[in-house]
Amino acid sequence: MKSVLHISNDYSGSTVYKNLVQELDELGIKQIVYHPLRDLNRVGVNSVELTDSNSEIIYSPILNWHVDRVFYPYKIYKIYKDIQKRVDFSKIDLIHAHTWYSDGGVAYFLSKKYNIPFVCAIRSTDLNVFHEKLFYLRPFGIKIIKAAKSLFLISESYKNKLLKEPSLKRVKATLNRKLNVIPNGVDRYWLEDIKKINNRSGEIKYENRIDLIYVGTFIPRKNLLLIQQAVIAINKEFSTLSVHLNIVGGGGKHEEQVFELVKQFPCYFTYHGKVYDKDVLRGLYRKCSFFVMPSSRETFGLVYVEAMTQGLPILYTQGEGIDGFYSDNIGEKISIPTVDEIKSKIIKMIENKNNYSIPLNLIEKNHNWAEIAKKYIDIYRD
Structure with a gap:
């Protein structure tokens, strides 16, 4: 194999891509990472010192905040033209598009021109924004699916959604043949001492209060405001039950409202800020009993895995994110995020605190980036 070309519009936005590239590099795969971006401040973010002298990460600040965000064909054409100026395609064996529409669209045209096969990931934004809302793009999205040699998903829940999507009915057989569910890994840090963590579910006891933890942004689909309202309702309704929510993160449309509730009810909420250490x-996870994040439209959610590595049962949403990847015994799932249902779950x-079981050995196996990289390499070589 000469080189794999990664096309990733979001490379600097998540350590997921960095971790995969790093592990592939350690396994001897030559790689060119092409990252078109809008913000000059993101140049160099998630940079990796690659061992092969022919491997590199290309940060190309060619996009803008206006036309490229709303005019999909123009954005794809701009990236298509720019990448050919920066990459020698005679040295590329395979193209890995890290999203279906934004990256897969470029890979589709490059594959046609240079006769290079490509593989493609399908993520939450692909299905819930591009395919669902921009319906005029669907014929092109189907062309990408047909042309890709292999398709990647990171959760079983989204595989089920894809296969049930009416607009993809005529390519269902193709999807069944090409789809590979490969979860994201977590940082090595969370797996280092997983063998030392006993299953804590049997250790959760009533003390002065039950501590919950939320880690994430304060955007609407994360439903943090609903969690806060449910916690307030529980504490007001049950005089013998004290529930406290630890909040980690920040940013997003609901930030002001979240902070207002923290200020109004300091006995129910503690805001820890954005925790990078x-x-x-880990210390916050370990002092809590449960992790709560009943997100809507969640592709996977690595914070669920981080919390589970520390033995925490989780509250999540049916048909989203991690649902379907492990048994239901990892926590509780809700069907529709409402205050009443979150409160009930x-x-x-709390009532079933001793009946949950976190499969730590399986988590260690499934979310180890070194093992995940080997799965990608097997598919690349196929």
């Missing part, structure tokens, strides 16, 4: 975050978790 893993030791501090938190109470149920």
Whole structure:
């Protein structure tokens, strides 16, 4: 194999891509990472020192905040033209598009021109924004699916959604043949001492209060405001039950409202800010009983895995993210995120606190980037 070309519009936005590239590099795969971006401040973010002298990460600040965000064909054409100026395609064996529409669209045209096969990931934004809302793009999206040699998903829940999507009915057989569910890994830090962590579910006891933890942004689909309202309702309704929510993160449309509730009810909420120190975050996980994040439209959610590595049962949403990847015994799931249902499930978790089981050995195996990289390499070589 000469080189794999990664096309990733979001390379600097998530350590997921960095971790995969790093592990592939350690396994001897030559790689060119092409990252078109809008913000000059993101140049160099998630950079990796690659061992092969012919491997490199190309940050190309060619996009803008206006036309490229709304005019999909123009954005794809701009990236298509720019990448050919920066990459020698005679040295590329395979193209890995890290999203279906934004990256896969470029890979599709490059594959046609240079006769290079490509593989493609399908993520939450692809299905819930591009395919669902921009319906005029669907014929092109189907062309990408047909042309890709292999397709990647990171959760079973999204495989089920794809296969049930009416607009993809005529390519269902193709999807069944090409789809590979490969979860994201977590940072090595969270797996280093997983063997030392006993299953804590049997150790959760009533003390002065039950501590919950939320880690994430304050955007609407994360439903943090609903969690806060449910916690307030529980504490007001049950005089013998004290539930406290630890909030980690920030940013997003609901930030002001979240902070207002923290200010109004300091006995129910503690805001810890954005925690970048893993030791501090691990300490917060370990002092809590449950992790709560009933997100809508969640592709996977690595914070669920981080929390489970520390033995925490989780509250999540049916048909989203991690649902379907492990048994239901990892926590409780809700069907529709409402205050009443979140409240009901938190109470149920407290009542059943000793009945959950976190499969730590399986988590260690499934979310180890070194093992995940080997799965990608097997598919690349196919």
